[in-house]
Amino acid sequence: MKDHDEDEKLEQYLRSFRLRATRPISLSRPRRIRIGIAAVIASAALVTSFVALRPHPKSVRRPAIEVVGAKNLAVPVTVMQLSAALRNGDLDSTLAQSAQEILPPINSSQSALHVLAKE
Amino acid sequence: MHLPFFRRMRHEEVEKLYAELSSALLGYARALGLDHVQAEDVVQRTFLALMESGGEPDEPRPYLFRAVRNAVFNQLRDRARETEFDDQEPWFEGPTIDAGDEIDLRRSLLALPEEQREVVILHVWGGLSFEETAAALGIPANTAASRYRYALAALRKLLMVQQEGS
Numbered sequence: 001m002k003d004h005d006e007d008e009k010l011e012q013y014l015r016s017f018r019l020r021a022t023r024p025i026s027l028s029r030p031r032r033i034r035i036g037i038a039a040v041i042a043s044a045a046l047v048t049s050f051v052a053l054r055p056h057p058k059s060v061r062r063p064a065i066e067v068v069g070a071k072n073l074a075v076p077v078t079v080m081q082l083s084a085a086l087r088n089g090d091l092d093s094t095l096a097q098s099a100q101e102i103l104p105p106i107n108s109s110q111s112a113l114h115v116l117a118k119e
Numbered sequence: 120m121h122l123p124f125f126r127r128m129r130h131e132e133v134e135k136l137y138a139e140l141s142s143a144l145l146g147y148a149r150a151l152g153l154d155h156v157q158a159e160d161v162v163q164r165t166f167l168a169l170m171e172s173g174g175e176p177d178e179p180r181p182y183l184f185r186a187v188r189n190a191v192f193n194q195l196r197d198r199a200r201e202t203e204f205d206d207q208e209p210w211f212e213g214p215t216i217d218a219g220d221e222i223d224l225r226r227s228l229l230a231l232p233e234e235q236r237e238v239v240i241l242h243v244w245g246g247l248s249f250e251e252t253a254a255a256l257g258i259p260a261n262t263a264a265s266r267y268r269y270a271l272a273a274l275r276k277l278l279m280v281q282q283e284g285s
Contacts (some may be wrong), residue, residue, distance in 0.1 A: 007271050014243045014274075017211040017224060019146035020155075025163050027170050029135055 130170070136179055137166050143245035144187045146210055150228055150240050151191040155208035161190045181255035184241055188255070188283035235270035238263055 085094035141162055150157035165186045169176075174184035210228075211221050228236055242263075243253045251284070253260040 004274065007268070010271055010275055010278075011243060013223070014239070017221065018217060019142040019244050020212045022141040022145050022159050024135075025137060025141075025166060027130060027137065027166060028196045049142060060228055098227075 130177070132172055133166060136183065136253060140180065140183055140245065141166070143182060143240065145245055147184060147237065147240045148187055148191050149210050150236050151188065151233065152195050153191055157194065158191075161187055161194065163258075165190060178254055179246070179252065180247055181251045184247065184252075184255035185257070188237070223278060223281035225272055227281055230277050231270055231273055233272065235266050238266045239270045239274070242267055 081094065081098075082091070085091045121176065141167070144162045144165070145155075145158050148161050149155065153161060154189075158225065165183060168170065168186070169183070209218070209221050210225050228239065237253055241247045241255060245252075249260045249263045253263040256263065
């Protein structure tokens with residue numbers, strides 16, 4: 001009993017001493033979370049920069065219209081042919097014939113005029 | 120001994136534990152042989168490791184003392200240091216504490232066998248029960264209690280000798 005009382009007194013004496021405090025600590029978020037947040041931010045920045053730097057098309061290209069029956073217009077009729085026709089007096093018939101050869105058929109359902117009329 | 124984590128520990132909970140136990144852990148690290156700066160470093164690293172682990176030990180208080188103990192022993196082993204009274208930095212503080220009494224108590228604690236000294240630190244200043252002390256040290260609770268009784272008996276004599284000598 002005496003020992004018990006003495007132990008209690010000694011405990012009280014010991015507890016009257018306060019251990020020194022530690023300096024404050026900065027308990028920041030766990031590194032794993034910090035890395036996760038950084039990865040999300042980096043991904044967002046990457047996507048944003050990709051969208052911002054992507055080359056924009058200047059204009060919307062319309063699909064090419066295929067005109068059935070159209071012929072190569074590079075050399076429709078030569079100057080010599082026209083001069084000869086003029087000399088012979090049949091310029092009108094020559095031009096009409098050339099026009100039939102050069103121009104696509106007007107009456108066809110796939111002619112240029114029909115295609116354009118649809119737009 | 121319980122090591123697995125059961126849930127994530129909230130930031131506020133760790134801060135609360137730090138406020139509650141950091142001084143006792145600091146004193147414990149010093150009682151095991153580190154100087155003030157080393158002890159503070161060990162305590163702070165222990166809490167940062169707890170934060171980064173992302174989990175909570177099922178018994179945080181014994182776990183923290185055990186973690187500090189391991190860290191101190193690792194550090195002492197790495198540096199091949201002996202526990203000795205070469206650190207003049209006081210362990211205790213407070214306006215009512217006499218500097219001479221503080222030195223006497225420090226010397227007396229250091230004169231105890233280490234296994235008794237750590238039980239005193241954990242129980243008196245750490246506020247751990249004998250069961251928690253036993254969990255922290257990996258010993259039976261009865262052993263912790265008996266070491267404590269031996270420690271008090273030894274301390275009583277040591278303090279008397281110190282006070283008579285001063």
